[in-house]
Amino acid sequence: MNDIFITLIFVWTVIFLGLLAIGGFFMFRKFLKRMPKEDGRSELDWQDYYIHKALPLWHDDSKSLLNELVTPVPELFRDVAKERIAGRISKIALDEGAEKIQLDHIMRGYIIATPKRDHGFMKKKLTQLGIDYTPYNEYFKYADDEKNKFSIFDHSELIAKEIQK
Structure with missing residues (x-):
């Protein structure tokens, strides 16, 4: 009886610490995105700025397409993904x-704001919707990946430089 109780406490401790570590990891990532950059604004500040400034440009058809494009994202993270893509x-x-x-x-914006690891899901969704993404293949190289962590809002300058070449 004593051994079962100690085993249950040990298992509960391992599960609790695991969940705590996972939650802490995601909270820390959000904290890093809220940290101000050289210009005094954070990544999320810029995202909110662009979304609010461009709000009159969004119409029902573009909003519904964006909502449809983020459906492969798990519901828990869908709002965050939608804001990131909408900002871009x-x-x-x-x-x-x-x-x-x-x-x-x-x-x-959808291609650049979607992390490279999710491009397979993105291409599948675009194919389901009957949208040809081949004219946009050059933009896949500007997508965020785990090796090159940079602001999704820095891409405009990179693309403009390459177009000028």
């Missing part, structure tokens, strides 16, 4: 002086 799409549209968010803006 908004920046692209604002940089180009667009009057409305178009499919072209959505595709480029």
